[in-house]
Amino acid sequence: MRAMVQHSYGPPEVITLQETAKPSPGSKELLIRIQAATVGPSDCAFRQGNPFMIKLLYGLSRPKFAVGGTELAGVVEAVGEEVKHFKPGDRVLGMSVKSFGAFAEYKCLSEESPLAVIPDNITFEEAVGVCDGGATALTFLRDKAQLRKGQKVLINGASGAVGIYAVQLAKFFGAEVTAVCSGANESLVRAAGADFVIDYTREDFTKTHKAFDVIFDAVGKRFFPECKRVLTANGMYLTTEPRMSTLMQMMWTSLFKGKRAIVATAGLMQNKANLTYLMELTSSGTLKAVIDRRYPLEQLPDAHKYVETERKKGNVIIQF
Incomplete structure (x- = not known):
């Protein structure tokens, strides 16, 4: 699969497009084919390892997790044998706050992760933006x-x-x-x-x-x-x-x-209930996604550069 990988802290150019192994879901995991992700100031901070607390938590000399990105939306491609509440074909919104990995074509998440089904009247980009x-x-x-x-x-x-x-x-x-x-x-x-x-x-x-x-x-x-x-x-x-x-x-x-x-x-405080609540508010029209720019996956460094201008309005979306 294609993934944007960084093996060191630094400027946006440390992120490069690479071919990596497609993950396989564990017994309690979902394999999600990602359709949209977001880039924000926190992603830039993790890329730089600044503030220093990030390095203390996620690797002193280089990032513990080479693929960044937290928020993702996509389609469930496969599930482990113990997964009870999701099935292949489900459109889902998820957060990978512990191991990141949203800037790749596939990501496995535990069923216990912050996850919610995306209503039919919401696009992947709208869901991940909200x-x-x-x-x-x-x-x-x-x-x-x-x-x-x-x-x-x-x-x-x-x-x-x-x-x-x-x-x-x-x-x-x-x-x-x-x-x-x-x-x-x-x-x-x-x-x-x-x-x-x-x-x-x-x-x-x-x-x-x-x-x-x-x-x-x-x-x-x-x-x-x-x-x-x-x-x-x-x-x-x-x-x-x-x-x-x-x-x-x-x-x-x-x-x-x-x-x-x-x-x-x-x-770190997010859960299924929060994501489901946000999707309900979005589906009803109470919340509306505000998307500034969209970048294809391979242009992730450019997305980081734009976010760092501090001029973005709403969300910057990564498209797959």
């Missing part, structure tokens, strides 16, 4: 913030893969949504449901006179001390960036009532 940012946004807004109707939420990086689905989910949960993005993306985030838009090139949201119940920094660009001033008395700051300083602030603020800082490894 999963890419939607799963993270769902974990932060529903599970961590427990966002409620009538609350005021600000989403920084609202036009990115996590942010654009955070806007849609926050609106679905009944919140008043303020989106922070460039002025060029205002129409995009308003179409997603934003009530108010702040152009970060013209205004610093941490200096606004408005207070928010939840600030979700979906791009990890602002710090808790900066955002604290515009949080309500019991407001919550959420970030996707696990900085040591934020981890310390999270532990400290958890000891007292008042404003809190929260960081979470959302990818």
Whole structure:
């Protein structure tokens, strides 16, 4: 099978197209022929081995797993004899958060992995796109913030893969949504449901006179001390960036009532129920996939380069 392989950390060029052995499913595994995958900032971070924590977890001198990629959508080609809930021919959405491997034509996943059947009215690209940012946004807004109707939420990086689905989910949960993005993306985030838009090139949201119940920094660009001033008395700051300083602030603020800082490894917290829920919302039209660019598998390095410009809107999709 064709796979995009990297044997060292470094720039996008370390990823090369190679022929590798097609995997065979174990007794409790599904063999999935992949039809679509996504590329995001986390994929670029793993490729670079930066921050250093990545090397501590996934290989000091070179990547433990040569084929990257977490989110995938495809067709079940075969199943192990103990698989009970999936069958050949099923269209499925999956996440491979422990061993990666989405940037290849085939991947075996345990039946216990985060997996969901894709409804007939959703394409592979739409499914994997919604999963890419939607799963993270769902974990932060529903599970961590427990966002409620009538609350005021600000989403920084609202036009990115996590942010654009955070806007849609926050609106679905009944919140008043303020989106922070460039002025060029205002129409995009308003179409997603934003009530108010702040152009970060013209205004610093941490200096606004408005207070928010939840600030979700979906791009990890602002710090808790900066955002604290515009949080309500019991407001919550959420970030996707696990900085040591934020981890310390999270532990400290958890000891007292008042404003809190929260960081979470959302990818490791995903499950079947979350993916099924996202597919239900997408099938009903509540969530809409936002796809910026598409690249064929062999152009994965170019996809990485584009993601690193930090100008993408929604998802970057890899096509098979």
